[in-house]
Amino acid sequence: MASERGCLIGTLEGNLRRIVSLGLACTCWCIGFALAATNVEAAPVRVLDAKSSWIGNTSGFGDGTWTQINITAIAVAPDGRVFTNSPWDESGAEASVYRDGKMLGFAGGTHGWGGSGGNAVAVNSHHVFIATGVGNEKGHLVKEGVWPPSGRHWIGVSRRDIDDVKRPAPFDGGVAKQALAGDKDPRAMLARSFLTIDDAPGDAPQEIGGLAASDSLLYVANTAQDRIERYGAQSMEKQAQWSAPQPGRIALASDGSLWAIVESHGDNPRIAHYSASGRLLDDAPRLQENSVAADIALDQQGRLLIADNGPRQQVLFFTKEGSAYRESGALGERGGIFSGIAGKPGPKRFNGLTGVGVDAVGNVYVSTNGIGVHDGPIGAGLGATLESYSPGGALRWQMQGLLFVDGAWMDPGRPDSVYTGNKRFELDLSKPAGQEWTYAGFLSGRFKYPDDPVFHADQWPGLPIARRLEGRTFLYLTDMYADHLKIYRFDEKRDGELAIPSGVIAGRPVPVQNIPNRPEGGEWMWRDLNGDGRFDAREFTRNPGTALVTGGWGWWVDTKGDIWRTSDVKGIHRLRYGGIDKQGNPTYDYANLQTYAIPAPFTELRRAVYDAESDTMYVTGYTSDAPYDRRYWKEVGRRLVRYDHWSSDPRIRYSIDLPWDTQAKPLSTVIGVTMEGQYVFAVEPVGDVHVYDKDSGKEVGVIEPGPEVGRASGWVDVPNGVSAHRRSNGEYLVFVEEDARGKVMMYRWTPKS
Template identity: 40%
Template sequence: MFNQHIKNLFLSRGKVVSFLLSLIAGILISIGIATYLTANVASATTYKTSWIGNTFGGGDKWVQNQIEAMYVAPNGTVYTNSGWDEAGREAGIYKDGDVIGSSVETHGWSRSGGKAITGNSKYIYLAMIQGSMGDIKADYPPEKTTWYCVRRYDLSGKPAAFSKGRGYDRSMLIVSTKGEITGLATSGNELYVSDSADNKIRVYNSETLDEIRSFSFSNPGQISVDRQGNLWIIQSKKGSNPAKILHYSQQGKQLPEQIADVVKPQAIAIDNQNRLLVAENDSRQQVLIYNIKKKPVLTGTFGSKGGIYQGTAGEISDLKFYGITGVGTDAAGNIYINSNGFNYSGTDLRKFSPTGKLQWQLLGLHFVDNADTDPASDGIEVFTKQEQFVMNYNKPADQQATYKAYTINPFKYPQDPRLHTAPTSAFFRRIKGKPFMFLTDIFASFIEIYRFNPNSDGKIAIPAGMFWGTPEKDGKPVAVSWLPNIPKEGEWIWGDRNGNGAFDKGEYDSLPKDYPYLGGLWVDSKGDVWKTLRTLDGIGIRHYPLQGLDRNGNPIYTSSSLQKQKTPSIFTDIRRIEYFPETDTMYLSGFTVDHPAVGDDATIAGSEIARFDNWSKGNRTPRWRTVIPYDTTGKREVSTAAMSVAGDYVFAVTVKTAEVYVYKTATGAEVQKLKPGAEVKGESGWIDMPYGIRAFRRSNGQYLVFVEEDAKGKVIVYNLPK
C-alpha cells in the first residue's frame, strides 16, 4: 500500500484520418467512421469527474493526511508535520487558505515525518524518522537502526545542510535511536528538543546544531517559549500520573508555575499577547487561554465547549473542534487550529481572525477510504467510514461536496471499533426504512455495523454489531485489550442487545469454525450479509439472513441461521460477491478454470465476473461471464481490484492505473472505460482496497461512481448521465 508510484492517466483523443476512396465506398466507409468516432468521443466525454474529502483536486495542490504538529510563522505561513502522507507531503506549507509548497524529500528511502515542528526567521526544524537502507554508500543508519532526527530546512522547504549534519544531504541532526522527538521550539539562537526516549530536553545551537546542554524532564511533549524566554513544556500522562504543563527556565531550572487542570494537553502556543494557548484534547475539545504573567490563570477559551459534540453531535460548524493536534497564532493575533479526529481520521485545518471569525478551512480527510450514498437521499447524502457529506452535482467539481458531519464520538462510545481498527469501505443501507452503515477493512477481515438515532446522538454512528473473530498468534488465541468480553477463541457475531454501544458480556454468538481465508463481503439491500471463502471444497459462499431488528434498532444475525451455498463450478478461487434480492441476481468474481491466477494475488478481484439469474432457486449456470484485466505474467502490472454493480452496469477498477471498466449487466459486454479527468489533474493513486469502487444509480438515471484515491487524500466521484 505504501510508497506507491502515482500513475498519470490522460483522456484519450481520437485522430481524424482522411481517405481518398471511390464515391460509393467512400460514402459507406465515411458513414462507418463517423458512427465509430461519435460513439467513442461520446464515451470519453459524457462523464464528469469530481471528488470529496480534499480541498484541492490534485496535481501540485492537495492537503496532506493527518497533521500531527504545526508551526505558525509570524506572517501567517503554516508549516506542518505528518507521520505519513501517501504522495509525500509529510511536511506541508500553507498560507491564505492555499498550498504553497512542502518541505521536500520526507518520503520514501525509509523516511517519514514525525510529531513536532518549529521554526525561526531563517529555518524550519522538522522532527522526522530515517530508517536504514541496507548496503548503500550514502550516509544512512546501519541495519536494524532508526534515526529519530531533527531535519533542517530553509523557509521555502529545501533541506539546509550544516557542517556536522548527517544523512545523505547532511541536513539531519540525530537526537535518538530509541524514540521519537515529541516537541520542538526555538528562542534566539537556541533550539529546544523533547527527547522522549531519554526523558530529556536537549538544547542545541540553532545555526551549528551543536548540543549546548540538556536537562531531565519526564515524558516531555510539545514546547513553547514565552516573551521572557522561559519554557512551557507539556508533561504527557503516563500510567496514573496525570498530564501537566510545567514551567522551566532556559537553563533547565524548574519554576514554580504549572498548569494541572488540563486533562489531555495536546498542543501549546504563545500568542501575540504573551498568553499561553493550550489545546485540550479531552471531552472539552477547546483551546484554553491562560494569563501567564504570574501564576497561570485561565482567562478564556476558544471554540465550543464539547467541540463537535456540542449541540447536534457530530455536525460540522466553524467553532466545533474534534481531535485537536495543533494550535498556533501569527503576529496579528489570528488563530490556527488543526483537528485530526480520532484514530487518525484526517486533516481539518482552520484559520480564525482574532475575534473568532473563520477565515479559511483546508481539508485532507481520506486515506484508504471509499464512499457510499444513503439510497433514501438519491445520492445527495454520502458517507465514508468517519464522515458525512452533502452533494450538489450541479456545482463545479471543487464545490460539489459540503463536509456535513464527523460520525465518531469517542467519549460516549470508547469501544467504537473505528477507534481501534482500520476500516476502509462503507456500505450504506436502509433496512425497514432505517439507516445503517456497514464497514470492512482492506483485508475484508471484519464487518462493523452502525445505526443512527438523531434524537439521542445527532449525526453520530452508534456501534450496533460486528462480525469478527478472536485473533490468534502461532495458533493460540490472543487477548484484545479494548474488547475484554469477547469469546476466548473462534469467530463470533456481536449484537448490541442493551443498546449502549459497548461490547458487553452475553452479547456474543459464536460461529462454527470455518475456512479462514476470505474472498469477499457484501451486504444486500435487505440487510443480509454474504461472504465468499477461498475454499477448496466447492462450498465457499456464506449467507447470513437478517433476522430483523431488536428493540433498540440493531440488526440481528445468528449463527443458527447461517446458510452455506455451493460455489459455481467455473470458479477455482472466488473473490467478490454482490447479490440483489429484488431480481434474485448474483454477481461473482474470481479466478476460473479457464483463466487461473498466476501465483497468489490474494487481494484482487480475479480474472472473470459472472452473472447468475434465479440464484435462490439453485441456478449455478452463468447468464454470462466476462474476462476482466488480470495478471498473466507474474509482474502484477495489470489486475482488477474491485467491482460494483448498479442499474444497467457493472463497474470494475484496476489496481495500478485506477481505470474504471464499464460492462453491461445484460450481456457482460464492455461499453466504456473511465479515467480521472482534468478536474483531478488526470491522476490517481493505486487502488488498495477490495471495495475501492462503489456505484449508485440516481432516480434521474445518472450514475455516481466513487473510487478510492489515496495519493492525494480524497475519493474520486464519476458522474455519468443516464
C-alpha cells in the first residue's frame, strides 16, 4: 500500500510505570531493575538536517516520475515511445510510457477499484491496447457495465489514446456500454473503453497472452481458451477466431500474417506462423531445445526477433532464407547476467527477458524483470529494466526499477558497498542525490541454484542483514512477514556476485511448503552440507525441543553471528553461532537455543535488537498501560526499553514511549527499529525516521523525505525496513524500505557536535 507522509506526532513521556522482578524459566538468570534514567522528558521534535537520496531506481520521484517495479510486456511505436504492461506496480504504473530514458507517464485505471494490469500491450497509430482485468473487490463494487457481478471477473483490453494514455478511447458495443453512453464518471469512461474477452468465475485462470494491432485490426491471444481472436481496431467488434495451443505473444507482419508463440506456458514454447485467415504456415523456425521464447517482434527488414528467456538470455534474430527462417544473429551476451562474472550487470547482460520491440529506424528495445513473464509476484521484486540499443548493438539508454519490498544493509566486507534482498550496489557519495549508486550485483542464480528459496518460499527476496564472521561475509534475509530466515554465503572466485543458499530457519508450514525435499510441517532448519546449494533431504533438522522458533515479528543477527528471534508472547530466543563448517556455511543447532522470558515491563514483545559489543539489548513491544491493538499488527509496539548487561545482570537504562497516534492522518506509529553508532533509529510507516540518543533515550529529531524524492515516501510495509551505517567521517547513512516507487530511501545525516 502506498501512502504519502503527513504531519508527525511523536511523544517521549518515558514514565516507567511497572517495575517488576521476573524469574526466567528458560535461563539461569533474573532481571533486577536498577534504573539509571526512568523519566525521559518530552521535547519538541525538530526536523534534522538530512539529505534525501535513494538507491535502485532511475528516478526518485523528485520530478514526479519513477521506473515501474515490473515489466512483463512492451510495445514500441515507430517514433521510439515504449508502452509497457505488467500485473502490478505499487503506485499504479502497471502500464507506462517511456522514451529516451525518461518516464512520460502512466495509463491509470489498472490498479485498485477492481482494476489490474496484465501481460500484453500493442499500439497502432491511434491507440494503445492494454491487457487488463476488472474485478469487483469481492462484490463491494456494483454498477452494471462498470464492474462484473459478484463472483465474476473480466479479462479484456483497455483502449487508450496513444498521445495521452490516461485518456480512454470509448467505443460502442453491447447494451451495457450503450447504457453508460452519457455517464461522465471516470470509471464509466474506462468501462466504455474496455473490450471483454473472458467473463469467468473469479478464481478461474485467465490471461491475454499477447496483443497485436494495425490501424484496422486488433489480434488477441486468448491463452486460457486456446485461440487467437481478430477484432476491428476501430469498432472493436469481433471478426474471426482460430484455434492455437495456449497462444502467448503475437506479432503482425507487413503482409498481414501473424506470428505467435504457442504452448507459451510450457517448458519449451514454440513459434507458429499463421496466414491472415488463420491457416498455419510451415516456415516458422524451430528453436533450440533449451530456448524459452518470451516475446516476438518484427523489424523493418522483415527479420523475426525472439526474446529467449532460457539459459542463453539473448534476443535472437531470424532471417528468411528461401522458404524458411534461420537464425542470423543475436543481441546480448550468451548467458546474460550469468555469463563471465556471474551476477554482474552490464549492457547486453540480460536477466529474465520479458519483451522485445523495434522502432522505425531499427533501434531495439528489451525489457527484463529478473525471472520471466509467467512467474507470479516475484517478478515484482527481482528488478525491472528497460533498455534501448542502436541497430549496431550499442546501448542507447536504460531504465531501472530494481527494488520492491526491500531494504538495504551496508556490506561489512567492502567499503561503499551495500546489499539489498538480492542485489548489491556500489556507492560514490561524491555524486548528487540519486546518482550515488551503481547496480553492481544480482544475487539470485536461478540456473545454477534453482532451489534458492527466493523462488520457492517468498513473494519477494527479503530484508537483509549482512554480517562478517571469521573473515567471511554472510547475508541473512527475513521475509515480508518475518516468518523464516534465509542465510547465504559467497564465493567470489567460483560464483561471482551470486549468493549461494547456505541455510534456512523455517517457521510456519505454509510459507515454506514449496521448499524442495522439506520435512512435513514447519519448525525445521536446513544447512547446505555438501555445498551444492540444493535442498537435499538429509540436510534438514527438525526442532526436537519445546521452545518453538515459530511465530513473532522480530529477527536480528548480531555482529558475533548469534540469531535473535522475538516471539510475541514466548520471550526472546537466542540461537548461538557455532562457527563455519567445511563448506563455508555458518552453523546453528537447536541444542544451542536459549530462551529469555518476557522482561518487565512488557506484556507482549515485537522486536529485540542486541548490541554484542556492549551486551546491550533494545526491546520494543506493549505493556499493560500501552496495550496491543490488533488493527496494527506489524508495528514494533508502543514502548522501547534499553537493558544494560543483558547476558549477566540485566538492568533497565531507560524506557521511552514511541510515537503512537492511530487517529492521525496518516497513521503515526513505528514499524521498524535499529541501532547504529550513537543512535537508535525508529521508522514510521510513512517513512519518517525518529532518531534517539542510545545512551539517554532522548529524541534528537526526525528525518523526513526531502525535495529530492518529492517530499514523499511510500508505506514502510515490512518489519525490518530500516538500517543505518556510521561512516568513518561521522556521517550516518539511514536506509528505509520504500514500497511505493521501486527504491530504497537513503538519508544522509551528520550529527552536529
